[in-house]
Amino acid sequence: MLPVDVLPATAAITAGGQSSRFGSDKALACWQGRTLLDHVAAGLAGCERRLLLAPRGRYCLPGWETWPDARPGEGPLAGLETALTHASPGWVAFTGVDNPALSPEYWHALLAARRPNARSVQAVHPERGPQPLGALYHTDLLPHVTALLDAGERRLRLAAPAGQTVLVPGLPTGFFQNVNRPADLAGLSGGKQGSEAN
Numbered sequence: 399m400l401p402v403d404v405l406p407a408t409a410a411i412t413a414g415g416q417s418s419r420f421g422s423d424k425a426l427a428c429w430q431g432r433t434l435l436d437h438v439a440a441g442l443a444g445c446e447r448r449l450l451l452a453p454r455g456r457y458c459l460p461g462w463e464t465w466p467d468a469r470p471g472e473g474p475l476a477g478l479e480t481a482l483t484h485a486s487p488g489w490v491a492f493t494g495v496d497n498p499a500l501s502p503e504y505w506h507a508l509l510a511a512r513r514p515n516a517r518s519v520q521a522v523h524p525e526r527g528p529q530p531l532g533a534l535y536h537t538d539l540l541p542h543v544t545a546l547l548d549a550g551e552r553r554l555r556l557a558a559p560a561g562q563t564v565l566v567p568g569l570p571t572g573f574f575q576n577v578n579r580p581a582d583l584a585g586l587s588g589g590k591q592g593s594e595a596n
């Protein structure tokens with residue numbers, strides 16, 4: 399069993415979006431005294447390397463490397479391509495700025511299911527899904543993701559080929575809180591582990 403503060407993966411927060419539904423930059427929206435971006439980063443603080451996929455200078459997140467997309471404005475699948483390009487070989491814990499309840503316990507649960515010796519497994523998602531912005535992807539997926547983008551595909555849920563994804567059952571629903579609009583921020587529940595309440 400790994401110590402809870404160690405996550406053997408490269409963290410990647412894709413943060414190159416426009417927040418048009420939110421009306422202002424949702425990464426900088428405040429919840430429980432911290433920005434959404436800070437909450438997401440805290441969930442991944444135990445990762446060996448930490449990548450923020452955003453235009454340079456947009457955010458200041460100490461200890462995180464900033465990498466802009468090679469294909470700006472093409473959506474989170476392009477962010478995943480950037481992540482897989484710059485990550486250390488192996489697993490990437492990939493999420494957005496708008497999933498503030500994904501705690502270290504969430505990522506541990508996914509990492510525990512990754513079957514390190516099974517080369518056919520290239521992604522790990524919660525069973526309640528698909529949750530492509532709160533999942534593990536292996537860097538071996540990079541050629542597949544690049545081919546999707548080259549073909550004009552933008553759907554992140556296609557990043558993991560069928561039959562190569564492990565689904566993790568039983569994760570508390572409270573992890574899955576996504577902020578797209580101001581009302582979503584107002585409706586966030588307090589606990590960071592689903593079953594907890596602050």
Ligand SMILES: Nc1nc2c(ncn2[C@@H]2O[C@H](COP(=O)(O)OP(=O)(O)OP(=O)(O)O)[C@@H](O)[C@H]2O)c(=O)[nH]1
Binds near residue numbers: 494
């Ligand atoms: N790297 C990168 N991340 C993106 C891009 N587009 C969206 N994201 C991120 O993907 C996550 C989910 O984004 P969405 O809510 O689907 O899109 P958004 O552009 O942020 O918001 P809307 O304009 O309201 O659709 C957020 O963390 C975004 O910052 C992109 O082109 N590149």
